[in-house]
Amino acid sequence: MSNVYNWHLGRNMAYPYEAAYPKEQFAFVFNINRCIACQSCTMACKSTWTFSKGQEHMWWANVETKPYGGYPQSWDVKILKLLEDANPEGQVWSKEGGDESRAPYGHFEGQTIFEAAQRTLIPDSARVLGYLPTDEEWNSPNIYEDNPVGKRGTRNQFDKTGTQLPTHKTWFFYLARICNHCSYPACLAACPRKAIYKRPEDGIVLIDQKECRGYRKCVEACPYKKSMYRGNTRVSEKCIGCYPRVEGKDPESGGQPMETRCMAACIGQIRMQGLVKMERDGSWARDRQNPLYYMVHEAKVALPLYPQLGTQPNGYYIPPRWVPRPYLRQMFGPGVDAALETYANPDRELLAVLQLFRRSNLIIFRYEIEEGPKVYEGERNGKPFTLYNDTVIAFNRQGKEIFRTTMEEPVHVRPPKHANSI
């Protein structure tokens, strides 16, 4: 095992290969406060990339209903349990803060899936702690989603008033997921044929379909279970980060890097994907005006999913603010409280950056804000709050303006004669 630096954990960790970092890294931010689980992302991915017999079980992108749901079922509970069994009561974070870019969430004192494997797995060739989900667990892409029960014996009809529906003291949220194109991919580490590689130009993790022999070591190792074995082709497959679009080869892109299909299809406007510049040590190069860098490293409202697993995932989430904190701390690490405080009481810049989501399908490399007039001053959440109608401007890789939008952008509606013409 090599010793590599994981900035999510704020420390070095063991990994089967030497560290090798791309020039730029594919990364994304999902604001799951706003996800409505419409599954447009899921179907956009599916209809673009998976085809022919066997595609039925290939859900490279999915949206699951937390806390009960998951695809495969209980994927996160199971890997957390394996780690807890390997290191009882040791999976904790130290409270001390660290260097901003090298340890923004403090230090993780527990064991990653690579470290736990070294201590618990036999034979020595086993490199990653994981498990193979059962067929039943792969059966339902969004099990336990809203599941209303109608009146007994009455089909296809809701209760007229709603008062007859069962009342649940419950909370839930939707967790949209794709491959995290991790900096230290567990799938890549586990593949005995070295059929999985991370592209040096953009960090997208791919399975070479010609090299894969379907051993399913990647399926077992990926803690997020985003590598999927396809029984009829007898090889594994996964999200390809829509790399032709990211390369700017989609005809619609005009040669510019373009966001993935799942991002572009998001009607809830919860998703933003881009490319971040990397330092040679694997941390993100300071790029203050890149919206992803800003949300992850400056405002710190976007957090990695289960950072304690140790793969340094490149998907970041703005946590849902109504969910009990202990659950969120387990899912997104110790940065949750500060992130939610910032998101619930956003400053002028964060409000403007949040306006950038889904105004264009091209990747935003830089933004600028032009200050606008004050439009509201009052109290909110027990604190003074001022809103300015600022204009935020997005630029492409060449520095050319892609679009500009204001805080109080009007809602464009269909004319009355076509209001409902779909």
Place this chain on the structure above:
Amino acid sequence: MPYDEPDETDPMMLIGVELPADESSYLASCRVFAEEFARMGFGEEKLMELFRNAFYAGPHRAFVALGEHKVREVVREEVGLWGRVRYRDRDTDPESGLRSLPVLNDHLSNGSPCQGPQAPAAEEE
């Protein structure tokens, strides 16, 4: 939509486990509902109507837990902050922008929200 009694031998059956949420969760969800609908053009009274309506289980749950006074306070704050929504129909009203959206106006006042909004009548040419 399940119509039968739960089959306890079904390995995929959801086993209820309580993950408790405190009042701060209700307050946060109340604020989220108020903000989202205020940004879509709901006014104070229309939003209060939504919270009171048991059909909208999430907001109504927050309404029951927090009480009308607290919910109205949150709604008033969010409508004050986000309530200046302008709808622009580029075909007929390219610049001035201000017009009402029939779908939103009709939504809660038609008395049966579960049936969904009515399609607006076509405008005379």
